[in-house]
Amino acid sequence: MNPIKIFTDSTSDLPRQWVEQYEIGIVPLYTVFGNESLRDGVDIIPEQLFKRVSREGRLPKTAAPSPADFIQYFSPYIDQGMDILYISLSSDLSSTYQNGRVAGGEFPEGRVHVVDSKNLSCGIGLLVMKAVKAVRNGLGIQEVVQVLEEIRPRIDTEFVIDTLEYLYKGGRCSGMQNLIGSLLKIRPVIKVIDGKMTPAYKVRGKREKAIDQMLSNALSQKDNMDLELVIVVHALAEEDALELQKRLQEQTGAEVALATAGCVICSHCGPQTIGIIYAKKS
Incomplete structure (x- = not known):
């Protein structure tokens, strides 16, 4: 062998x-800006990507x-x-x-x-x-x-997206949806279902409310959660991620690791995105 x-x-x-x-x-x-192809995590990191998007006003492919x-x-x-x-x-x-x-x-x-x-x-x-x-x-x-x-x-992947701006720039929502979402402070929550990114629900109001809802969803599966490894992943949201890690560990006893999103994920979801990933028991 x-x-x-x-x-x-x-x-x-x-x-x-x-x-x-x-x-x-x-x-x-x-990640591709015009004719410039940059290797994710090698030639460009998320902080550089966000600065460039802010400067140029457009997302990379x-x-x-x-x-x-x-x-x-x-x-x-x-x-x-x-x-x-x-x-x-x-x-x-x-x-x-x-x-x-x-x-x-x-x-x-x-x-x-x-x-x-x-x-x-x-x-x-x-x-x-x-x-x-x-x-x-x-x-x-x-x-x-x-x-x-x-x-x-059995993998459960759920993200709170902080702003509709990147979804709008990436052609995944209309200008009107972006405007209304921004005015009403609507934060979409994305789940991965059958291999696809699927809008699961929307939370209106403070960012903390959306994160609390995502945490509540995960904790509702506590008895069915594989506690060997749970991961909190974020894009420039370390403070929120650390708090989420602490609360998950306290309330589940799981091994909860922290990870940061790379440029490909960041270019679709934007800064301040945060997610919880775990496996359900067989």
């Missing part, structure tokens, strides 16, 4: 210490890694005799998954396994950490894939 190298992409928003500790390979997506990018990242490990397990951004949101599969087809059969997370951000990251644990427990690559496919539909 060949050793396994776990890969994911930059949209997994994994904390840097986990990436280094568990030697997880990261394939970056791109985002782009998947090409099959050639994947081949470049995978090849050194294949040459070392390792098998690749790549856990991708949802195939419903990007061509990243498909491009990873195309790249995998360029290697000998069975050497590259590509799993569609059907998720984004730390919803992917949670699956990656489950894969890390399974590999460290000695499971073979097919067994790890089976574990991930069993857990995948």
Whole structure:
């Protein structure tokens, strides 16, 4: 049985210490300003992205890694005799998954396994950490894939978006919706359902009210929550994230980690976005 190298992409928003500790390979997506393609987390970080959007008044486009990018990242490990397990951004949101599969087809059969997370951000990251644990427990690559496919539909990912501005600039809501939302202080809450970003509900009023509602939703599943790992992810909202982490730990006893959203997630959701991700028990 060949050793396994776990890969994911930059949209997994994994904390840097986990990436280094568990030697997880990261394939970056791109944020594209005009003719300038910047690798997420390598050439540009969220603080720089937000400053540039504010200065230029427009959002970047985002782009998947090409099959050639994947081949470049995978090849050194294949040459070392390792098998690749790549856990991708949802195939419903990007061509990243498909491009990873195309790249995998360029290697000998069975050497590259590509799993569609059907998720984004730390919803992917949670699956990656489950894969890390399974590999460290000695499971073979097919067994790890089976574990991930069993857990995948039980991942719960919910975000509070602080402003409609980025959804408007990205063409995901109209100018009138943006204006009314801003005037009424409407904060949309997004859930990932069947691999897609789905508006779940809207909260009118203070930001804290929306965060409290998201926390209440998570706590309603406390008895059904896998307490091994819960993740709070944020985009330039560290103070709120720390408070959310504390409250979740106190009220569930879970291991609650903090993560920061990368540029691809930030370019769609905007600053001050905050989310809770966990798995439900089988």
